[in-house]
Amino acid sequence: MGKRIAVFASGNGSNAENLITYFDKSESGRVVLVLTNKADAGVIDRVEKMGILCKVFANDQWKTGEAILKALHEEDIDFIVLAGFLLRIPLNLLHAYPHHIVNIHPALLPKFGGKGMYGDRVHQAVIDAGETHTGITIHYIDEHYDEGSIIFQAECPVYPTDTSSDVAERVHQLEYRYYPDVVEQLLYKV
Numbered sequence: 001m002g003k004r005i006a007v008f009a010s011g012n013g014s015n016a017e018n019l020i021t022y023f024d025k026s027e028s029g030r031v032v033l034v035l036t037n038k039a040d041a042g043v044i045d046r047v048e049k050m051g052i053l054c055k056v057f058a059n060d061q062w063k064t065g066e067a068i069l070k071a072l073h074e075e076d077i078d079f080i081v082l083a084g085f086l087l088r089i090p091l092n093l094l095h096a097y098p099h100h101i102v103n104i105h106p107a108l109l110p111k112f113g114g115k116g117m118y119g120d121r122v123h124q125a126v127i128d129a130g131e132t133h134t135g136i137t138i139h140y141i142d143e144h145y146d147e148g149s150i151i152f153q154a155e156c157p158v159y160p161t162d163t164s165s166d167v168a169e170r171v172h173q174l175e176y177r178y179y180p181d182v183v184e185q186l187l188y189k190v
């Protein structure tokens with residue numbers, strides 16, 4: 001069955017779904033747990049329909065991280081994948097899972113990263129800056145937003161007529177294409 005993966009997500013959960021589907025057919029690992037900080041996040045319905053255990057923790061529980069770490073240990077989690085997760089990762093998790101937590105950012109870091117930069121805000125900032133390219137960055141998580149070492153990047157064009165949802169759509173396609181693959185390569189090394 002390979003490594004046991006937890007996905008953290010705060011929103012719609014399309015990447016979470018894509019990861020679950022991919023690892024269903026992979027020897028390297030399996031998504032066995034999804035954690036969220038939002039009781040009304042789209043990801044909950046999505047993954048429960050796929051038979052995956054999903055737990056909600058309130059924002060103050062994400063500050064200390066104790067209950068989160070307990071939930072991860074209960075499910076014997078080896079590796080953590082963030083997919084549209086918007087809170088800071090508590091220190092106790094960073095210590096318990098060094099180099100075992102990765103994030104995907106919907107732009108080419110170090111540009112367009114940092115606190116408050118998520119989803120459409122990132123794409124709008126890319127358009128406002130007149131960029132002709134954007135993309136995805138997969139990186140390790142450390143104590144700072146969007147500053148852990150970069151593992152992988154891929155690019156796509158930005159056209160002058162693009163809206164933020166056009167860019168989001170193109171970036172999502174890159175995420176679906178590459179995120180599971182890159183995580184799989186990492187799982188073989190941990």
Ligand code: GAR
Nearest residue numbers: 011012013014015084105106118119
């Ligand atoms: C994804 O594009 C992900 O890169 C982004 O949120 C989206 C979640 O979509 N993450 C960030 O902006 C983190 N700073 P999804 O819920 O459909 O997977």
